[in-house]
Amino acid sequence: MNVAQTQLQNSGWQQALVSSIEVGIVVVDKSFVVEEWNQFMQNHTGHDVANVRGYSLFNFFEDLDKDWLINKCQPVFEMNTPVFMIWEQRHYLFKVGTARPVTSPAEYMYQNISIFPIADDSGNVERICFLVYDVTDHAMSKQRIEGLNNRLKEISRVDGLTQLFNRRHWQECFEREYKLAIRHKKPVSVLMLDIDHFKKVNDTYGHQAGDAVIQSISKIIKKATRETDIAGRYGGEEFVILLPDTPAESAFTVGERIRKASEKTVVTHEDSEISVTVSAGIAEFSPVYKQPLVWLEAADQALYEAKNAGRNRVIVTASAAE
Missing domain, CATH: 3.30.450.20 (PAS domain)
Incomplete structure (x- = not known):
């Protein structure tokens, strides 16, 4: 060859x-x-x-x-x-x-x-x-694995009923914002909100109706807050909203927006029409709050005062307003 x-x-x-x-x-x-x-x-x-x-x-x-x-x-x-x-x-x-x-x-x-x-x-x-x-x-x-991991991560952060952040994740965000507030000295407020007479809703209409009311209030919260705000379900019928770059006066406006919208909302469940109101307490960050929990308790105290004052109202804690 x-x-x-x-x-x-x-x-x-x-x-x-x-x-x-x-x-x-x-x-x-x-x-x-x-x-x-x-x-x-x-x-x-x-x-x-x-x-x-x-x-x-x-x-x-x-x-x-x-x-x-x-x-x-x-x-x-x-x-x-x-x-x-x-x-x-x-x-x-x-x-x-x-x-x-x-x-x-x-x-x-x-x-x-x-x-x-x-x-x-x-x-x-x-x-x-x-x-x-x-x-x-x-x-x-x-991509499927990454999608599943992202979904699992999202599930671990979000409350299933309201699609707001769950308590654990919200608490992590709150503690991180507390540290930033100390460092940057910018106004930050926390708003704690509770559905008035919610036990009566459950007792009268049932727990499914109660869930429908919670979902309705969560939608109002989403609509009333900004993308930068951090809203969560704290437990039961209680909600918390972290408002960065927001002094107490502006947080009060947000709280009033949520309160008025809740007051006008009628939740239809089966053959029943359910009306509810909400109460809220607000605390603006102050260096006097030496721990994140102390700051949150100030908002909780303001919420307690709103309940005692007749409900369906928003109260700013005195220490945050000073």
Whole structure:
């Protein structure tokens, strides 16, 4: 067998290998003109090698960021150094459909990309090779796990009935805000709120009706507070709201907004219409509160005073108002 026949035979099995491998192989020159395009790329892009070879890569992928890719490939050409990209950095290089469009939840193929220099006999890099790995299943699995972890984290922080923060998480936020208040010396207020005569609601209409009332008040609280405010269910029919950058006077306005909206709200449960009111106590942060719990107890004391004064009212603790 002569040299030409041997080269031809070697070329044949090499071509067969390149065509059958389950990895995308794309070879381009310095102008990003395609020189090699294997079967994997043909199958997933719909572009035949005969139609792609000899043309710029950018002709076939309009959403491919030309400037970004040229910059990314620069060290491969100039420094003879490979470059790698994982799907977490960029979901894909070539936007193509998934290998299993019917069963896969992904809209497109997630890809890991390796870019290798191809040097000639003189060591000059005149072309580079893209290796395209389909990592869609791995990406979907990781995203599902992350989604479940985020959901579990959210569940651990949120009260199931009201969708406000639960007591444990709210307490953590409160203690952190207490430390910030000492350091930054900005006005911060805490509002404690309670549904008036709630036991009577449960005794008269049942616990499901009581839950409906709690949910109704929680919606009013969400509507009356800002994104930066931290509202939680403290226990039973009691709620707490942390109001950063808010002096007692402004917190009183928030409390009145909630009180008036609650007073006007009628909760319909089965054939019953239930009206309730709320009472609230407010304490603005003061350095005299040496512990977070002391600050919270000041708001609780103001709430107690609101109850004793006839309910359906908002009272600011005297020490916070001074």
